[in-house]
Amino acid sequence: MKIEITNLHFTYPTGLEALKGISLTIESGEQVAIVGQNGAGKTTLVRHFNGLLQPASGSVLIGDWDTKKTSVAKLASRVGYVFQNPDEQLFSRDVLTEVAFGPRNLGYSKEKIDELVKRALSLTELSNQTETNPYDLSPTWRKMVALASIIAMDTPIVIFDEPTTGQDAVNVARIANVIAELRKEGKTVITITHDIDFCAENFERVIALFKGQVLLDGSAREVLGQEEVLAQTYVDPPQLTRLGKRLGLKETVRNQEEFLKALES
Amino acid sequence: MAFVNLQNVTYQYPLTKTPALQNINLQINEGEFVAIVGPNGAGKSTLCYALAGFVPHFFKGEISGTIEVADKESSKSTLDEWVLNVGLAFQNPFNQISGAKYTVFEEIAFGLENIGVPREEMKSRVEDAMALTGIRDLADRSPYSLSGGQQQRVALTSILVMQPRLLVLDEPTSQMDPIGTREVFGTIRKMAEDGMTVVLVEHKMEWIAQFADRVVALKDGSVLLEGKPNEVLTSTLLAENGFGISRYTSTAREGKKQGLWKKENLPVTLDEAVEGFKHNA
Numbered sequence: 256m257k258i259e260i261t262n263l264h265f266t267y268p269t270g271l272e273a274l275k276g277i278s279l280t281i282e283s284g285e286q287v288a289i290v291g292q293n294g295a296g297k298t299t300l301v302r303h304f305n306g307l308l309q310p311a312s313g314s315v316l317i318g319d320w321d322t323k324k325t326s327v328a329k330l331a332s333r334v335g336y337v338f339q340n341p342d343e344q345l346f347s348r349d350v351l352t353e354v355a356f357g358p359r360n361l362g363y364s365k366e367k368i369d370e371l372v373k374r375a376l377s378l379t380e381l382s383n384q385t386e387t388n389p390y391d392l393s394p395t396w397r398k399m400v401a402l403a404s405i406i407a408m409d410t411p412i413v414i415f416d417e418p419t420t421g422q423d424a425v426n427v428a429r430i431a432n433v434i435a436e437l438r439k440e441g442k443t444v445i446t447i448t449h450d451i452d453f454c455a456e457n458f459e460r461v462i463a464l465f466k467g468q469v470l471l472d473g474s475a476r477e478v479l480g481q482e483e484v485l486a487q488t489y490v491d492p493p494q495l496t497r498l499g500k501r502l503g504l505k506e507t508v509r510n511q512e513e514f515l516k517a518l519e520s
Numbered sequence: 521m522a523f524v525n526l527q528n529v530t531y532q533y534p535l536t537k538t539p540a541l542q543n544i545n546l547q548i549n550e551g552e553f554v555a556i557v558g559p560n561g562a563g564k565s566t567l568c569y570a571l572a573g574f575v576p577h578f579f580k581g582e583i584s585g586t587i588e589v590a591d592k593e594s595s596k597s598t599l600d601e602w603v604l605n606v607g608l609a610f611q612n613p614f615n616q617i618s619g620a621k622y623t624v625f626e627e628i629a630f631g632l633e634n635i636g637v638p639r640e641e642m643k644s645r646v647e648d649a650m651a652l653t654g655i656r657d658l659a660d661r662s663p664y665s666l667s668g669g670q671q672q673r674v675a676l677t678s679i680l681v682m683q684p685r686l687l688v689l690d691e692p693t694s695q696m697d698p699i700g701t702r703e704v705f706g707t708i709r710k711m712a713e714d715g716m717t718v719v720l721v722e723h724k725m726e727w728i729a730q731f732a733d734r735v736v737a738l739k740d741g742s743v744l745l746e747g748k749p750n751e752v753l754t755s756t757l758l759a760e761n762g763f764g765i766s767r768y769t770s771t772a773r774e775g776k777k778q779g780l781w782k783k784e785n786l787p788v789t790l791d792e793a794v795e796g797f798k799h800n801a
Contacts, residue, residue: 259565267665269662269665269667283543285593291697292697292699292700293667293669293670293673293695293696294666294667294670294699295697296723296752297667298668299665305697308528310569333629339668339695340612340614340668342612342614393560393561394611394612395560395561417695419609420668420695421560421612421694421723422560422693422723423558423559423560423723423763423764424762424763424764424765425559425560425762425763426560427764428785449669449695449696449697449698449701451698488697489625489695489697489698489700490698490699490701491698491699491702493767494726494766494767494768494790495768495771497766497790498768498771498790498793498794498797501794502792502794502797502798502800511767511770511771514771515771515774515775515778515780517695518775518780518797519778519780520801
């Protein structure tokens with residue numbers, strides 16, 4: 256499902272102009288990371304995709320639906336959004352009810368709901384926690400419940416707002432695995448992140464925002480190699496990209512494999 | 521005696537079956553900058569709460585052993601005495617912001633109001649603290665209108681303004697942009713050099729190696745390793761126990777197998793990695 260954003264402007268009631276003319280096309284099945292300084296407009300932008308925010312001017316199309324003319328409830332069948340803070344999202348008494356809430360609201364058949372819930376729980380390694388109250392889980396696992404409850408909705412577009420914040424290495428790997436599975440299924444995955452190494456290792460396309468505008472947009476290799484431009488929006492290139500640059504490697508490297516290969520040759 | 525002194529501290533939250541901290545012994549000198557690392561569930565936040573007096577005064581539960589800061593013992597003090605020496609910035613800034621204030625400026629002044637600091641002094645301390653963390657432009661905004669990273673800066677500032685002798689920070693930069701993170705680390709380092717004692721929970725190994733004096737690695741509520749940042753952060757024990765490690769460390773470890781890294785010690789920071797790899801490039 257294609258996302259088409261045309262000359263999008265948005266101003267908060269306080270007068271803060273958060274988005275200043277953004278135009279972007281995200282094709283079906285793309286894996287996109289959005290990076291940039293705190294307050295650059297990352298969360299404000301993605302909250303336009305599921306209609307939580309409405310453009311002051313310009314437009315956002317999700318497939319053939321204009322978000323200005325479509326309810327948030329209807330958009331929820333196309334765009335799933337995992338909040339930055341799981342505590343803003345979770346409300347059910349147990350994990351199973353929480354995860355089943357979304358697909359149930361989308362009106363799927365009972366068989367389909369069962370299947371989607373089972374799969375989401377297994378992907379997030381929560382299958383043995385179905386009866387637990389989400390608030391009895393540690394923040395790490397609450398985050399996984401938040402992920403599961405969106406994945407279970409089986410939307411063609413899934414948005415993660417800073418999924419790796421406060422997560423340890425094991426859980427970051429778990430989240431990377433979830434994203435890889437969604438990619439295999441052909442879903443569009445859009446992730447806001449400050450974890451630039453995670454970004455380099457899991458996303459093909461990177462968009463850098465700066466003060467409400469698009470600063471850079473391209474393949475991860477193109478974007479993450481531009482150290483000086485990224486610095487404008489307070490982003491450092493990934494560790495191994497910086498190392499490659501310092502060593503004078505010709506190619507921009509993104510991960511361990513590319514780095515060691517470039518060093519050998 | 522050490523400025524911070526934990527002796528055989530074991531603690532269990534109410535209604536839980538296993539202790540969150542088990543027999544922790546930890547001594548920290550005044551002005552020292554100590555980083556705590558560990559997987560989720562290792563007890564890092566609980567240790568922060570214990571240093572800040574929330575464990576056991578607020579959370580209740582069962583505690584044994586002694587916690588001393590600045591020659592005062594936690595179990596013999598009240599929380600309102602304790603906050604004069606120790607400040608804690610929460611992992612989640614949403615949980616820290618008072619909800620009682622309309623602007624960032626007032627939010628940062630909240631702690632000072634509570635301990636009765638005179639008005640003029642309060643204003644200048646708030647101004648200075650905001651300048652230190654680079655948030656003067658947020659002064660008139662509502663704390664709830666801010667992005668996650670901005671909120672985190674406000675939370676940090678509202679602790680720094682109290683000028684605690686022991687500053688405890690639970691992942692203070694988790695929602696901050698990368699260069700902002702580096703700046704905040706620099707600020708904290710400066711505070712330590714000026715004599716503030718700092719305990720910091722963090723997953724970003726590169727910056728720990730660059731800024732901290734010592735690293736304590738926690739696992740399942742106990743101290744697994746303790747020592748100089750480079751020694752602890754390159755230990756194979758960390759990788760085997762689910763700790764995050766710097767890409768420089770993991771890549772050099774792999775490079776060593778292929779003969780591309782010839783030094784004995786592995787790197788944690790960019791400079792160390794450049795130094796060891798430069799002969800190949």
